[in-house]
Amino acid sequence: MDLSISPGLLISLIIVVIGVLIISKGLVIVRQSEVMVIERLGSFHRVLESGINIIIPFIEQPRAITMLRYRKMGEDYTAITSDETRIDRRETVMDFPGQPVVTTDNVTVRINGALYYQIIDPKRAVYEVENMSQAVEVLAKTTLRSVVGKMELDKLFESRAEVNNEIQAAMEEPASKWGVKISRVEVQDIAMPEEVESAMRLQMAAERKRRATVTEAEGEKSAAIAMAQGQRESAILNAQGDKESAILRAQGEQESIKLVLSAIGDSEENKRTVVGYLLGQSYIKGLPNMAKDGERVFVPYESSALLGSMGMFREMAGSPEDTVANHLKNRNSSESSLRSGIVGGAAST
Numbered sequence: 001m002d003l004s005i006s007p008g009l010l011i012s013l014i015i016v017v018i019g020v021l022i023i024s025k026g027l028v029i030v031r032q033s034e035v036m037v038i039e040r041l042g043s044f045h046r047v048l049e050s051g052i053n054i055i056i057p058f059i060e061q062p063r064a065i066t067m068l069r070y071r072k073m074g075e076d077y078t079a080i081t082s083d084e085t086r087i088d089r090r091e092t093v094m095d096f097p098g099q100p101v102v103t104t105d106n107v108t109v110r111i112n113g114a115l116y117y118q119i120i121d122p123k124r125a126v127y128e129v130e131n132m133s134q135a136v137e138v139l140a141k142t143t144l145r146s147v148v149g150k151m152e153l154d155k156l157f158e159s160r161a162e163v164n165n166e167i168q169a170a171m172e173e174p175a176s177k178w179g180v181k182i183s184r185v186e187v188q189d190i191a192m193p194e195e196v197e198s199a200m201r202l203q204m205a206a207e208r209k210r211r212a213t214v215t216e217a218e219g220e221k222s223a224a225i226a227m228a229q230g231q232r233e234s235a236i237l238n239a240q241g242d243k244e245s246a247i248l249r250a251q252g253e254q255e256s257i258k259l260v261l262s263a264i265g266d267s268e269e270n271k272r273t274v275v276g277y278l279l280g281q282s283y284i285k286g287l288p289n290m291a292k293d294g295e296r297v298f299v300p301y302e303s304s305a306l307l308g309s310m311g312m313f314r315e316m317a318g319s320p321e322d323t324v325a326n327h328l329k330n331r332n333s334s335e336s337s338l339r340s341g342i343v344g345g346a347a348s349t
Contacts, residue, residue: 025057034086035122037063047122062086065126068133070095087125091118091183096137098191101148103156110191111148115140121179129178136171136180143170144185153196160187 029052030036036048040060048055048062064083071078077097098112117136119125125132147166148156156163167185175182192200 022057026054028053028055028062030086033090034088036086037065037122037126039063044123044127063126065122066131066133068131068137070097087119087122089119089122091116094133094137094140095188096140098189099141099144101145103148103151103153105152107153107196108193109148109153109156111144111187112189112191113140113144114186114188116183116185117175118181118183119179120181124177124179132178132180135178136175136182139171139174140167140185143167144187146170153192156190163187 028036028048030048030050032050034050036053038045038048038055038060039062040056044063045060062085064085065087067082067084069080069082071080072095077095094115094117096113096115098110100108101111102108115136119132129135144167147163147170151159151163164185164187168182171182171185
């Protein structure tokens, strides 16, 4: 069987194949959060957004962007460079290797940081800089050295947030020219020399010991203050108690005197007699204490008279009021007996 293809059919097949190739090359599907920079005959034409887009094959071509990424293998980082026609507009993290940085107090530390950035203007990211990711990395490293070089080592540990903010602020302006937004910069790790780390441990131990000593001293101070306040309050309370006790004793003696005077009369002679009785009673109570301080006790004449009065009160029966009344009746005879008693008591002593 002879199969012959006419020239017209062959031309039609060729046109169909070319059409299919043109459609397959010209139909571009861009995913969400991705864009493509399209050049027409070598010059910028437009930016393809997410969705279905049609370009003219062989006349319009996507422009690739060079991206630098690091892959961590153990303790080392491996740089990987790739040319990508699809530009990712999501926020990207760049974990670059640690960099040696010298602080203002001449201590060399190794700082490992992470950079978060996002491509805002794909056209600038492609045409304004030759390698956008490498440029951002170098800018981050130089800015990190500049910022940390103005700080002391102790302040560096205390002000990580401040360091991050200063680096981000310093990178915003140059990065914006490349169509890149710096979201944030994070200092991940700060490695110090062994001798510096050992010195910091000793300093930290000394500081903790000092704080413990200060805390103990403050505790002792508070305890002494509390004890002094307690003693002060106790003395005040004791004084108040003594005052109230003395007032009550005085009031009791006043009532006793009033009762005695009401029983024997309130003449001047009776008042002197009652006062003598009370003084003699107080003197007798104090004699044991006086005898403790020495072997001999000298009794003055007036005191002997009082003692004689008190002895007379004890020998007589009845209450003090009755004794005073009897004493007033026999005042003349009592005075002579008191004198003789005093003389006899002095002689026996």
